[in-house]
Amino acid sequence: MIKTQAMDINGKELTRAEEQIMQILWDIRKGFVKDILQRLPPPKPAYSTVSTIVRILVQKGYAGYRAYGKTHEYFPLVSREAYRSHTAKKLLQHYFDNSVGSLVSFFVDKKKIDVQEADEIIKLLRDFKKEES
Known part of the structure; x- marks a missing residue:
């Protein structure tokens, strides 16, 4: 049996633990609970905890599965x-009033952007402007 129906992700937010499991699934592309568990940093949760989180991801439509008997x-x-x-x-939407400028300004004010990143952003904006002209 294969469960593969993706759902709309709006309104189906992920917890930190669910997002951590999804990051692993994106990296490995497919795997069993034991494969996911191996990639988690210490202290590792119980097998049953990871299994529960993965089943929640299936319910939310973020993950699918292929059944091999009980596995x-x-x-x-x-x-x-x-x-x-x-x-x-x-x-x-929720924190910057739909303004990318406000987002960038926030990171600049908090000194979370270094000169090299600022140069990359400027280059991206110049390239974008050329494409739009």
Whole structure:
């Protein structure tokens, strides 16, 4: 049996633990609970805890599985890029009034952007401006 139906991720936010498991699934592309558990940093949670979290990810539509008897091989249904886009959009809406400028200004004010990153952002903006002209 294969469970592969992706759901809309709006309203189905991930907890920190669920997001950590999804990061591993994105990295390994598919795997069993034991494979996920191996990649978690110490202190490692119990096998049953990881299994429960993965089943929640399936219920939320983030992961699917292929059943081999009682064993399940899990894989992501939502891409890392789709989740990144969803999370960035939510961040902009809820904390920065949909303003990328406010977001960048926040990081500049908090000194979270170094000169090299600032140069990269400026280059990206110049390239974008050229494409739009």
